[in-house]
Structure formats: structure tokens, C-alpha cells
Amino acid sequence: MKxxxxxxxxxxxxxxxLMQLGKYVLVRDTSSAEWxxxxxxxxxxFIGILINRKSQQAETLKAGKASPSQxxxxxxxxxxxxxxxxxxxxxxxxxxADLLFVTESTIKTHVSNILMKLDARRRTEAIAxxxxxxxxxx
Amino acid sequence: MKxxxxxxxxxxxxxxxLMQLGKYVLVRDTSSAEWxxxxxxxxxxFIGILINRKSQQAETLKAGKASPSQxxxxxxxxxxxxxxxxxxxxxxxxxxADLLFVTESTIKTHVSNILMKLDARRRTEAIAxxxxxxxxxx
DNA sequence: TCAGATTTGGTACTTTAGTATGAGGATGCT
DNA sequence: AGCATCCTCATACTAAAGTACCAAATCTGA
Numbered sequence: 001m002k003x004x005x006x007x008x009x010x011x012x013x014x015x016x017x018l019m020q021l022g023k024y025v026l027v028r029d030t031s032s033a034e035w036x037x038x039x040x041x042x043x044x045x046f047i048g049i050l051i052n053r054k055s056q057q058a059e060t061l062k063a064g065k066a067s068p069s070q071x072x073x074x075x076x077x078x079x080x081x082x083x084x085x086x087x088x089x090x091x092x093x094x095x096x097a098d099l100l101f102v103t104e105s106t107i108k109t110h111v112s113n114i115l116m117k118l119d120a121r122r123r124t125e126a127i128a129x130x131x132x133x134x135x136x137x138x
Numbered sequence: 139m140k141x142x143x144x145x146x147x148x149x150x151x152x153x154x155x156l157m158q159l160g161k162y163v164l165v166r167d168t169s170s171a172e173w174x175x176x177x178x179x180x181x182x183x184f185i186g187i188l189i190n191r192k193s194q195q196a197e198t199l200k201a202g203k204a205s206p207s208q209x210x211x212x213x214x215x216x217x218x219x220x221x222x223x224x225x226x227x228x229x230x231x232x233x234x235a236d237l238l239f240v241t242e243s244t245i246k247t248h249v250s251n252i253l254m255k256l257d258a259r260r261r262t263e264a265i266a267x268x269x270x271x272x273x274x275x276x
Numbered sequence: 277t278c279a280g281a282t283t284t285g286g287t288a289c290t291t292t293a294g295t296a297t298g299a300g301g302a303t304g305c306t
Numbered sequence: 307a308g309c310a311t312c313c314t315c316a317t318a319c320t321a322a323a324g325t326a327c328c329a330a331a332t333c334t335g336a
Contacts, residue, residue: 077281077282077283078282079282079283079284080282087262088262088266089266090258090260090262090263090264090265090266090267091262091263092259092260092322092323093322093323093324094322102283102284102285103284103285103286105284105285105286105287106283106284106285108323108324108325109283109284109285110283110284111323111324112323112324112325112326115324120228121230121324122228122230122292122323122324123262123323123324124225124226124228124229124261124262124265125227125228125229126228127228127262127265128226128227128228129228215311215312215313216312217312217313218312230292230293231292231293231294232292240313240314240315241314241315241316242315243314243315243316243317244313244314244315246293246294246295247313247314247315248313248314249293249294250293250294250295250296253294259294260293260294260322261293261294
């Protein structure tokens with residue numbers, strides 16, 4: 001999260017720098033100014049998507065209702081809990097990977113760790129145990 | 139998804155329009171050009187957030203859709219329902235087979251039928267849907 | 277700032293799950 | 307008795323899941 005702020009700050013600085021550059025370019029060549037503005041617009045468009053994506057991941061965590069102490073007792077990390085939630089929703093490893101913007105490999109690692117920590121041999125057993133422990137609501 | 143493309147296209151057109159406007163403004167006053175660029179950047183930043191949020195809302199909608207319950211309506215047989223219960227308890231096909239004194243083959247057939255009738259692609263998805271339909275308690 | 281935990285990702289396998297298809301016996305309804 | 311449905315089981319695959327190790331980049335708490 002800290003890194004996001006740093007990156008965003010750097011982008012602001014970069015934008016200001018571009019503006020200083022623009023002072024000399026814009027007055028001379030109007031057609032190239034169009035491209036610079038377009039680039040800035042597109043860049044910020046995607047930055048908006050990225051930042052929003054980050055914050056929505058945080059919301060997903062808050063949505064699940066498990067106390068940090070509970071997770072701590074089991075040794076489940078934040079990310080692992082997040083995967084566990086998607087698991088209980090019936091998603092495949094590939095689907096979870098796409099939802100969290102990582103590879104299927106990563107999800108397999110997380111799932112393996114979840115199974116170990118919940119002492120389960122299958123994802124369905126992990127879901128059942130998580131429900132018993134009230135890690136999952138509904 | 140089509141609408142997203144249309145919206146994005148409209149934004150591009152709007153950007154081009156702004157540029158045409160910029161041709162007359164920028165060349166005259168350089169300091170105001172900075173503000174225009176900043177405004178465009180900020181605007182696209184939030185547009186990025188909005189579009190991203192729209193697409194995520196659509197996914198959420200698809201996920202939550204409950205249809206009329208009861209076994210009969212779904213066409214689930216008694217035996218299939220029995221298997222479904224064991225499924226939700228986290229048992230493997232082999233374990234369920236032993237619990238019900240039949241072969242794993244038989245359980246596979248039952249599970250396949252359950253998946254078809256619940257319109258699920260995985261046992262975990264079937265469990266999630268069965269829970270939504272209150273076929274499974276707790 | 278440094279160690280330990282977390283997150284991510286890969287390769288190479290083994291094991292379960294799930295699909296498609298067919299088929300015989302049991303059951304219930306008319 | 308006849309027909310539909312259910313339950314059972316099998317074979318032969320394909321597709322996911324899961325295991326075991328390893329490795330590197332990040333984060334976090336002292």
C-alpha cells in the first residue's frame with residue numbers, strides 16, 4: 001500500500017514535469033500537444049483502473065467476517081483467507097487466479113497452504129471446516 | 139461489455155473534441171494549458187475508476203441469482219440429495235461410496251447428475267448453489 | 277535495517293474429479 | 307404387464323486438483 005502511494009506521487013511529479021516541458025512544446029507545435037494530452041489521458045485512465053482494483057481487493061477482505069485473531073490462531077494469512085472465500089463460492093483455481101490477477105500456480109500454492117493449515121485433504125473439506133469455524137458466513 | 143466499448147469510444151471522441159478546442163486556447167495562454175491538461179488527467183482517472191467499477195458490478199450481479207427452491211423443482215432424487223449432503227461435508231467420491239456402501243463409479247454418476255441439475259461445473263459450485271437454495275442448512 | 281513472513285510463480289508428478297456412454301436390476305405407477 | 311425413473315456399475319478418457327520443491331521479490335515488525 002505504501003508503494004502505491006509512492007508510485008502515485010511519482011506520477012503526479014511526472015505530470016508536473018510534463019507540464020513544464022509542455023510550456024515549450026505546446027506553443028510551438030500544436031499537433032504534438034494533442035498526442036501528449038492523449039497519452040496523459042490514457043495513462044491516468046489506466047491508473048484509475050489500477051488504483052480502484054487495489055481498493056476493491058481491500059473491500060473483499062473486509063466483506064468476509066473473520067476476526068484477525070481467529071485467522072492468526074490458524075496461521076491463515078490475509079491472502080490465503082481471501083482465496084478461501086473464493087473457494088467457498090465454488091470457483092476453480094483458474095477462476096480465482098483471474099479474480100485476483102495472479103496465475104493459477106499461485107492459487108495452487110495458496111490452496112495447498114490453506115489445506116495444510118485447516119488440516120483438510122480437499123478444498124471441499126476446507127470449506128466445511130472453515131464454515132464450522134465461522135470463518136465463512138451465510 | 140459492448141457498452142463499455144461504446145463508452146470508451148465516446149470518450150476518445152470527446153478527447154479529440156477537447157483537442158480541437160485546445161488548439162485555440164493553448165497557443166494563446168500557456169499557463170491555462172497546464173490546468174486543462176490536469177483536468178483531463180483527473181477526469182480520465184475517475185473515468186477509469188467508474189468503468190472498472192461498472193464491470194465489477196456486472197460480475198457481482200451474475201453471481202447472485204436465486205431461483206425457486208425444493209428438490210422436486212430441481213429434479214433431485216433422494217439418493218442424489220443424500221450424496222449432495224455428503225459432498226457438502228467435504229468427503230471425496232471414494233469416501234461417500236464407502237459411507238453409502240456403493241462403488242465410486244456410482245457416486246461419480248450421482249455427482250454428475252447433481253452438477254447437471256444444479257447447473258454447476260464443480261462440486262464446490264454445487265455446494266455453494268445448494269446453500270443459496272437452502273437445500274443445505276448451516 | 278535486517279530477519280522472518282508473505283506473496284508470487286515455476287516445473288514435474290500423482291491423485292481426484294468429471295464426462296460420455298452403455299447397460300442390467302429394482303421400484304413405482306397406471 | 308408395461309413404462310418411466312432410479313440406482314447401480316463399468317470402461318475409457320479429459321480436466322482439474324493437489325503435492326513437493328524451489329526461488330525470487332515484497333512487506334512487516336522489531
